[in-house]
Amino acid sequence: MTYVPAVFTIWFALPAFMITMASFATDIVNGVCAPWGVYKGHYIEKVLSIFIVFVGYILPLALMIFCYSRIIYSLRIKVKKISRRYRFQ
Numbered sequence: 001m002t003y004v005p006a007v008f009t010i011w012f013a014l015p016a017f018m019i020t021m022a023s024f025a026t027d028i029v030n031g032v033c034a035p036w037g038v039y040k041g042h043y044i045e046k047v048l049s050i051f052i053v054f055v056g057y058i059l060p061l062a063l064m065i066f067c068y069s070r071i072i073y074s075l076r077i078k079v080k081k082i083s084r085r086y087r088f089q
Contacts, residue, residue, distance in 0.1 A: 012055050
């Protein structure tokens with residue numbers, strides 16, 4: 001199961017690799033030599049940035065909200081069952 005993060009990382013980065021003509025900066029900016037991409041059109045860059053925001057932020061956030069809401073719902077049901085059992089009247 002240790003290969004799962006690597007598979008997801010490659011899968012999420014695949015669209016950027018497919019539509020980018022990779023170029024590497026030859027000059028060093030602020031002590032860092034960083035790669036940069038050249039896109040065929042401005043709309044492709046926008047679509048890629050929206051995809052990255054969706055996959056990197058919105059999708060995990062929605063998944064966490066769903067999972068935690070299910071946990072809270074199941075705990076709430078269990079607390080109701082326990083409170084009915086030990087109700088003092």
